[in-house]
Amino acid sequence: MPPTVTLYFNHFTSSVTNILETHHLVKQYADHRALDDVSLSVPQGSIFGLLGPNGAGKTSLIRIVNQITAPDAGEVILAGERLKPGHIRRIGYLPEERGLYKKMKVGEQLLYLAQLKGLTEKQAMDKLKIWFVKFDIKTWWDKQVDDLSKGMQQKVQFVATVMHDPDLIILDEPFSGFDPINANLIKDEILELRDRGKTIIFSTHRMESVEELCDHIALINRSHKVLDGTKQAIKQQFKTHTYHVEYQGTLTDLPPAFTVLNTRTTDDGFTRTNIQIPPDAAVNDLVRHLLDRVTVRSFGENIPSMNDIFIKAVGQTNA
Amino acid sequence: MNTTILIIKREYLVRVRKRSFIIMTILGPLLIFGFYALIGWAAVSSASQKKIAIVDESGQFSGQFKDDDELAFTYEKQPLESAKKTFVKQGYEALVFIPKDVIKQPKTVQIFAEKNVNFNLQNNIERAISKQIETIKLKDAGINQQIIQDAKVKVSAQTVNLSKADQKSSNSIATMIIGWVCAFMIYISVFIYGTQVMRGVMEEKTNRIVEVIISSVKPIQLMMGKIIGVGLVGLTQFLLWITLTVTLFTVGSAVVGDKATRGQQAMQTSGAAGAMGGQATVEAMNSPEAKQAQQSVVADVMQAIDSLNIPLIVGCFLFYFLGGYLLYSALFGAVGAAVDNETETQQFMVPITIPIIGAIAISQFVVKDPDGPLAFWTSMFPLTSPIIMMVRVPVGVPAWQLILSMALLVLGFVGTTWLAARIYRVGILMYGKKPSYKELSKWVFYKG
Numbered sequence: 197m198p199p200t201v202t203l204y205f206n207h208f209t210s211s212v213t214n215i216l217e218t219h220h221l222v223k224q225y226a227d228h229r230a231l232d233d234v235s236l237s238v239p240q241g242s243i244f245g246l247l248g249p250n251g252a253g254k255t256s257l258i259r260i261v262n263q264i265t266a267p268d269a270g271e272v273i274l275a276g277e278r279l280k281p282g283h284i285r286r287i288g289y290l291p292e293e294r295g296l297y298k299k300m301k302v303g304e305q306l307l308y309l310a311q312l313k314g315l316t317e318k319q320a321m322d323k324l325k326i327w328f329v330k331f332d333i334k335t336w337w338d339k340q341v342d343d344l345s346k347g348m349q350q351k352v353q354f355v356a357t358v359m360h361d362p363d364l365i366i367l368d369e370p371f372s373g374f375d376p377i378n379a380n381l382i383k384d385e386i387l388e389l390r391d392r393g394k395t396i397i398f399s400t401h402r403m404e405s406v407e408e409l410c411d412h413i414a415l416i417n418r419s420h421k422v423l424d425g426t427k428q429a430i431k432q433q434f435k436t437h438t439y440h441v442e443y444q445g446t447l448t449d450l451p452p453a454f455t456v457l458n459t460r461t462t463d464d465g466f467t468r469t470n471i472q473i474p475p476d477a478a479v480n481d482l483v484r485h486l487l488d489r490v491t492v493r494s495f496g497e498n499i500p501s502m503n504d505i506f507i508k509a510v511g512q513t514n515a
Numbered sequence: 516m517n518t519t520i521l522i523i524k525r526e527y528l529v530r531v532r533k534r535s536f537i538i539m540t541i542l543g544p545l546l547i548f549g550f551y552a553l554i555g556w557a558a559v560s561s562a563s564q565k566k567i568a569i570v571d572e573s574g575q576f577s578g579q580f581k582d583d584d585e586l587a588f589t590y591e592k593q594p595l596e597s598a599k600k601t602f603v604k605q606g607y608e609a610l611v612f613i614p615k616d617v618i619k620q621p622k623t624v625q626i627f628a629e630k631n632v633n634f635n636l637q638n639n640i641e642r643a644i645s646k647q648i649e650t651i652k653l654k655d656a657g658i659n660q661q662i663i664q665d666a667k668v669k670v671s672a673q674t675v676n677l678s679k680a681d682q683k684s685s686n687s688i689a690t691m692i693i694g695w696v697c698a699f700m701i702y703i704s705v706f707i708y709g710t711q712v713m714r715g716v717m718e719e720k721t722n723r724i725v726e727v728i729i730s731s732v733k734p735i736q737l738m739m740g741k742i743i744g745v746g747l748v749g750l751t752q753f754l755l756w757i758t759l760t761v762t763l764f765t766v767g768s769a770v771v772g773d774k775a776t777r778g779q780q781a782m783q784t785s786g787a788a789g790a791m792g793g794q795a796t797v798e799a800m801n802s803p804e805a806k807q808a809q810q811s812v813v814a815d816v817m818q819a820i821d822s823l824n825i826p827l828i829v830g831c832f833l834f835y836f837l838g839g840y841l842l843y844s845a846l847f848g849a850v851g852a853a854v855d856n857e858t859e860t861q862q863f864m865v866p867i868t869i870p871i872i873g874a875i876a877i878s879q880f881v882v883k884d885p886d887g888p889l890a891f892w893t894s895m896f897p898l899t900s901p902i903i904m905m906v907r908v909p910v911g912v913p914a915w916q917l918i919l920s921m922a923l924l925v926l927g928f929v930g931t932t933w934l935a936a937r938i939y940r941v942g943i944l945m946y947g948k949k950p951s952y953k954e955l956s957k958w959v960f961y962k963g
Contacts (some may be wrong), residue, residue: 226957261904262730264944289730295723298528311521312731356727 214259214273215240215364215395221270223256230256231267232419238364238397238412243390245427246399246501247411249510252416254399255292258366262289262399275363277438285314288362292369292399294353296341301498304353306359313360320359327355331381347378354382358389365389366397372406383409403503413502415509422513427502434505437473438498439482441465445490453477466493519736526715526744531751538897541754544759548767562616565608566635570595570616581648586639595801603629611640618648689881690909698905700898703876705839705901708749709847709867712769714853715741715942725943734940778896831908834921839901842928843867849935852942853950874899878906878949885910897927934959 216238223231231253238244247447248254259265261272263279272279274286297305303324310320318493328334331351341349350373358365367386371379386396386409398410406413414424423430438457450456454477458468467490473482479497500508530536568591571581580588591598595612600609609628618623625642626632653663716738719725728737850863874893881890885907894903894912900920904912941951941958950958 226961259944264726264729284731287730289727291726291730292725293723293726295727297529297718298722298723308521308525309731311729312518312728353727 207512213239214395215275217273218257218261219271219273220268221257221260223265224326225261226270230344231260231421234416234419235419236272236414236421236424237393238395240395241390241462242412243386243396243398243410245406245407245413247401247413248416253419257416258289258291258368258397260386261366262287272486283426285360286363288360288365290353290357290367292372296349296356297353298340298342300341301337302333302339302341302344305341306356308353309356310359313369315360323359323361324355327359329372334364346373347375350374351381352376352470354385358385362394364395366399368399369401370398371400371402386428403501403506407502415506417510417513423505423509428479430505431499432501433509434500436498436500437475437477438470439479439496440468440470441472441486441490441495442468442493443486444493445488447486448488449489450485451481454482464478470498518732519740522732522737522740523744523747526741527747527751530745530748532710536748536752540755540759543752543756544763547760548763551764565636566606567640568598568602568605568607569613570598570610570611571613573613573617575618575651576613576644576647579691580640580643586636599627601815602627609636613644617644618651621645621648656697657769675727693828694906694909695878695882697828697909698728698875698878698902701832701836701839701901701905702871703750704753704836705843705871708745708840709844711748711957712742713847713851715745715938716848717854717857717860720852720943720946721855729943734943735936738845738848738936738939742841742848745844746837746840832905835901835905835924838897838921838924838928842901842924843871844898844930844936845928845932849938849942852939853945853955854942855946855949859949866943868899869871870896874902880900895923897924897930900924937961 211357214237216236218234218236221231221234222229234253234257235259236257246254246257256265260267261279263276263281263284274283277283300308306324307317307320310323311317315323321407328337333348333351333355336344336348336352341352344352354370357367370382370386374382383405386398390396398406400406408426412426413425413430415422425433442462447456447467447469450471453474456473460467469483473479483495486495564582564587567580567586567588569576569588570591570593571577580586582588589607590612591602593601598610609632614620614625616621624641626637626640632759636774650663654660702736719728719737725737732740762784776903804820805962846867850860850867853863854860877889877893877899881887881893881903885889890903890907892908893899894916900923904920906915937959938955941961942955948954
C-alpha cells in the first residue's frame with residue numbers, strides 16, 4: 197500500500213470515529229507533573245469511563261480538554277481539529293466541584309450560562325423550555341437557587357451542562373449528591389444522549405456505574421495512562437483463568453494442572469470451590485472431570501469486576 | 516453577544532437589583548437631606564425669642580440692648596437681690612447684672628440663669644457691653660459720635676490667586692474642602708467597590724461556579740467583567756445620589772423654603788446684632804454696610820467656587836476615581852481568588868489597605884503644603900495618587916505633573932491588572948490550599 201493511502205486512512209479514522217484524541221499531553225505544575233505523556237482516543241458515540249485514584253491527573257486532563265488550562269506539551273484533537281476556542285460550544289462540562297450563583301433565579305441563571313456558551317437568548321430559551329418540561333421543573337424557573345435542595349440544584353446543573361446540545365459531554369462524578377431516583381433519571385438521560393450520537397466522558401470512582409454504563413475505559417494513575425480499551429477487552433486482559441463450581445459430593449483426583457484456590461461450604465449445604473486452570477488448558481477438561489465425580493449445581497468463569505481491575509492495575513503501577 | 520459584555524451585564528444587574536443597593540441609594544440622599552433639615556429646623560426653632568432681664572446699676576446702658584428675633588431685653592428697676600429671686604418666675608431666660616463701676620471694672624458683669632448660659636448669649640452680652648464701654652471711653656476722651664460710628668468697619672479679606680489669568684478671588688478654605696471631599700469620596704468608593712469585587716470573586720470560588728464559567732470564558736474576561744460591572748454600579752450609585760440629592764433639595768427648599776429663609780435671617784441678624792453691638796440700631800442693621808457684611812460671607816464661598824476650574828476638577832475626579840478603582844479592585848480581585856474564605860483575606864488585605872489608608876493620612880499634610888516634595892511624590896505614585904492628586908487639583912497643579920501622574924496611574928493599573936490576572940487564573944481553581952506570598956509569586960509565572 198502506498199504511503200499516501202495510509203495517511204488518508206489515518207486522517208479518516210481520527211476525524212470520524214474518534215471525537216476526541218489527546219496526543220502525548222504533558223502538564224507540569226511547579227512541584228509535580230500532573231500529566232505525563234497521556235494519549236487517549238475517545239470514540240464517537242461511546243460512554244467513556246475516565247478512571248483513576250484521587251490526584252491521578254483526571255481533573256488536569258479534563259481541564260485541558262475544556263481549555264481551562266493549556267498543556268505544556270502535546271495536543272488535543274476534537275472532531276479532527278486541533279482544539280480551539282470555538283470548540284467550547286461543542287463541549288458540555290459538569291465539574292466535580294460545581295455550584296451555581298445562589299442569589300440568582302434558576303431560569304435567569306441558565307439563560308446566562310447558555311449565552312456564555314454562545315447561544316443567543318432566543319436559542320437558549322427554546323432549548324431550556326424543552327429541558328424544563330422533560331425534567332418536570334417548570335415551576336422552578338423563578339425560584340432562587342438558594343431555595344432549592346441540593347439534589348434539585350444538581351438537576352439544574354445537569355441541564356446547564358447539556359442545554360447547548362454539545363457533542364462531547366464531560367461529567368465529573370455526576371451522581372454524587374443524587375438520591376437513587378434522580379441518579380436513575382440522570383443515568384437514563386446519559387444513555388439517551390449516547391443513543392442520539394453524543395459522546396460522554398465519565399469520570400468517577402463508582403465502579404458499579406462504570407460497569408453499568410461505560411463501553412470504553414481509560415485508567416490514569418500517577419500522571420500516566422496505565423490502561424485503556426473497550427470494557428470487554430480489558431476484562432479479557434485481566435481474566436485470571438479461574439472458575440467457580442458449586443456441588444455436592446467429594447472432589448478427588450484433580451489433575452495437577454488444575455489448582456484448587458479455596459473451598460468453602462455455602463449456607464445451603466453445597467461446597468463452593470475456586471479452581472485455576474493453565475491459560476492454555478481447555479475448560480471442558482475441567483467440566484468433564486467434575487461431571488464424573490460430583491453433582492454440579494453451578495459452574496462459571498470468575499470474570500474480574502471493574503473494581504478488581506482498578507485495584508489490580510493501580511496496585512501494579514504503584515509497585 | 517460578546518461574553519465579556521454578558522458578564523458585565525450580569526454583575527451589574529445582580530447588584531443594582533439588590534435590596535441593599537436600592538435602600539442605600541434612597542437612604543444616602545435622605546440622610547444628607549435630613550441632616551440639613553435638622554440644622555434648618557434647629558435654626559428656626561432657636562429663633563424663638565428669649566426674654567432677658569437687665570439690672571443696670573450704672574445707668575449707662577439704658578436703651579443699649581436692642582430686641583431682635585432671638586432676644587428681648589427688659590430693664591428691671593428692682594435691686595439685684597430681689598430680681599435674682601423672681602426673674603425665673605417672671606419668665607426670663609437670664610438675668611444680666613451690670614454693676615455701678617462697670618466702666619472701671621468691666622469684669623464684674625454677671626449673668627444669672629437657671630440653666631447653663633447659652634454661649635452665644637454670653638458672647639452677645641459681653642460684646643454689647645464692651646462696645647458700649649469703648650464708646651463711652653472714647654466719648655470721654657473727646658471723640659465725637661460720628662467718628663466713632665465711621666471707625667467701625669467690618670473687614671473681610673479676599674485672597675487672590677495670581678496664577679489665574681482673570682485674577683478671580685479664591686478662597687483657600689473652600690478649595691481645601693472641595694479637594695478633601697473629592698479625595699475622601701475616592702477613598703471610600705475604592706474601599707466599598709473594591710471589597711465588592713473581592714467578595715464577588717470569593718462567592719464564585721466558594722460556590723464552585725467558577726469552573727463552569729471558566730469552561731466558557733477566559734479567566735481575564737470573568738475578572739474584567741466583574742471589575743467593570745461593579746465599577747458601573749458605583750457610577751450609577753453616585754449619579755443617583757447626586758440626582759436624588761439635588762431633587763430633594765429643590766423640592767425640600769420649595770416646601771419649607773419660607774421657614775428656612777426666616778430661620779436663616781434670624782441667624783444672620785442675630786450675628787449682625789452681636790457684631791454691631793450696643794451702637795447698632797434696627798436702622799443700622801438694615802443699612803447697606805450691614806447687608807454687605809452678611810452677603811460677603813455667601814459671596815466668598817460663591818466666588819471661591821466660581822474661581823475654581825470646575826470642569827478640570829470634575830474631569831480629574833472621574834479619571835482618578837476610575838483609575839484608582841481599577842487599580843485597587845484588580846488587587847482586591849486577586850485576593851478574592853487566592854483565598855478560600857473571608858478570614859484568610861486578612862493577611863493579603865494589609866498590603867493593599869496600607870497605601871490607601873496612608874494616602875488619606877498623608878493628605879492632611881498635603882492640604883497644608885500642596886506643592887511640597889511629599890505632595891509631589893505621593894501624587895505621582897499610582898497607589899496614592901488618586902487620593903493625593905485630588906487634594907492638589909483644586910489648589911492648582913502644573914500641567915506636566917498632572918499628565919505625568921495620570922500616565923503613571925494608567926501604567927499602574929495596567930500593571931496591577933496584569934499581576935492580578937496571573938494570580939486570579941490560578942487561584943480560582945485552587946481549593947483547600949492556604950496560599951503564602953511565595954506561592955502567589957509562583958502562580959504569577961505559571962504558564963498558560
